[in-house]
Amino acid sequence: MCAREEWEAARAVGEYRALSLAEVGFIHLSAPYQAHLPANRIFAGRTDLVLLWLDPxxxxxxxxxxxxxxxxxxxxxxxxxxxxxxxxxxxxxxxxLPGSDGIFAPLTAD
Incomplete structure (x- = not known):
């Protein structure tokens, strides 16, 4: 997940480089069942996030x-x-998007 603006910038250059790549050497990812944990820890209340579904x-x-x-x-x-x-x-x-309380709920299977 990242901000929509970051995703748009990545699309323009062909790759996404999170700050963590330079800081710790990797990009933090999440499995669907865990995405809400970092979302709430780092992005609580933000409404500009996108989930990026990846092909490993x-x-x-x-x-x-x-x-x-x-x-x-x-x-x-x-x-x-x-x-x-x-x-x-x-x-x-x-x-x-978070709920009205600013908290991201766990993703549900569709």
Whole structure:
């Protein structure tokens, strides 16, 4: 997930480079069942977010499942992409809005 403006900028250059790529060497990703955790931790109340649905076969860089933060459920790991995210790996983009209380709910299966 990222701000819509960041996604539009990435589309213009062909890849998304989150600040974390330069800071810690990877881009934080989430499985659908965990997306609400970082959304609430980092983006609570924001209404400009988009979820980027990815095709793992198109990523072009290693993905490692590693621990999140201590407040996450015990033994939960998150996918980390060790390289830029190619825009052609994104198969769907969807708005991700919080509830009226500013909190992001867990995603539900459609």
């Amino acid at each position: 076969e198109r990523l072009g860089a290693p993905v490692k499942w590693e621990p999140g933060v201590p407040a996450d459920p015990e033994s939960m790991t998150f996918p980390h992409l060790y390289g830029p995210l190619p825009v052609d790996a994104v198969v769907e983009v969807a708005s991700y």
